[in-house]
Amino acid sequence: MLIEQGSTWPPPTSYYDTMRHRWESWAAWWSGDLDKLKANASTCAPGGYWARHATKPGGRQMHMPLAADIARTSAELIFGDSPRLDWGKDATKVTDTWETLADEIGWTNSLLEGAEIAAALGGVYLRPLWDQALAKQPMLTMVRDDDAIPVFRFGRLAEVTFVTILNDDPHRTLRWLEHHEPGQIRHELWEGSTNNVGHVVPLTDHPVTRGLDGEPIDTKPIRGNELLVEYVPNDLPQPLVHTPHGRSDLQSLETDLDALDEVWDSWIRDIRLGKGRIITPADYLEPVNSGARGVAAQLFSKLTRGGAEKAFDVDAEAFSPLPNMPGDDPTKPATITVAQFALRVQEHADTANELVDNIVSRAGYAPQTFGRHVEGQLSGTAMARRERRSTGTQGRKRQYWKPATRRVAETLMLINAHVFNGPAPAERPGLDWPAPQADPKETAETIQLLSNAEAISTEIKVKMAHPEWEQQDVDDEVKRIKVERPAAPDPLDGGEPFPPSGQDNGADDRAEGQ
Known part of the structure; x- marks a missing residue:
């Protein structure tokens, strides 16, 4: 059993109490859902724009989805270019199997999804699994940081429980708990309430868990006494808790995001209130029947003695001044006044x-990563200099992703070998990202300068011009270049061959002297 029956939910842990409300806040900013922002944004931005709207019914709210843009951009920086896996020189069959498997499971899209989750919430779990009733190969899923209860030991993931709420009834809540520990996986279905875990019920009580095995799943044949799951932090350290939970890209930026929405709302309000209108005498207004009024007119209306109503429409272009206002001159004729x-x-x-x-x-x-402050034509060097901050963040995050990505790829292949009779890898694959594409013009100029200085070989020239090529492609191109370009003449060769050693040229010299 994972936890004690009848215990409180969520489990009382020091890190969970601290992180739970922040996960809810970051998830609200990431989703851009106005109801979630009103409910959760004030956790990290008290007294701000969304905190006021949480207690003020009605009204219009504006949201600038910058948080979602940041999370998506982070994912594209890390996995926009899919990393290459090297299974070894003599692993042709394993490599071919992996390429097919990667296409079937959506390897690149899964990594992009995980990187976006990690950027928004601080971390993500990579969960390999298999279900022979659903697919004929392993699957890879991403689990959000706020859907897991982990146990870390010495900074490493020791075990983890994934929580899926199958119905959100406050009086009868069904929770599917999937517990991963060294050597096995366990599934349990719990029936309780919002704040109480309740008791265990059969997995067959819900259609989602009906096909799961109630007995522990032995994973030792796949990875021995190791976890199949990987945890990837977005960034570390996490100053809020003493556990290695990742740091969100949105952390400590909540008040700025709240202020941005307030500015955006103020701007739109100026446009709404700044519509061109005229102020016209009351006699010019026509009665409005109750049934014909719009929503705005119903909110701002006044019943007259005759039973008809005169309405205020926020989208109207003509209004009437209030009678007997200070400064009114009854002797002057009524006029129409323009208000802009x-x-x-x-x-x-x-x-x-x-x-x-x-x-x-x-x-x-860097702001330039988001298309800001890019005026005019920039060289590749200038653009790289401006993008340096983004490049540094990209490299830092890739270092967190690299070991987990290598290991989860190996786990998928081991599952494929054990469950689906595929070839087993002999070793963990190497992983590297493609080299960034340099500006072609600058690359050509650099090669030309080095060539003029006789400081570069033909092989290096080809590698610089085509960094994506394999070594065999480079070797073939070098051979073609040497065939097409004849060798330069030897500057020490004057055209006349040297005489054989020991031969006397005196006769020729005497003949010339005669």
């Missing part, structure tokens, strides 16, 4: 731009 408020476009734009640049930079990225 100025829109603070530049002020809002400057504030929003400053907030966006600050958020993006503090999240670890």
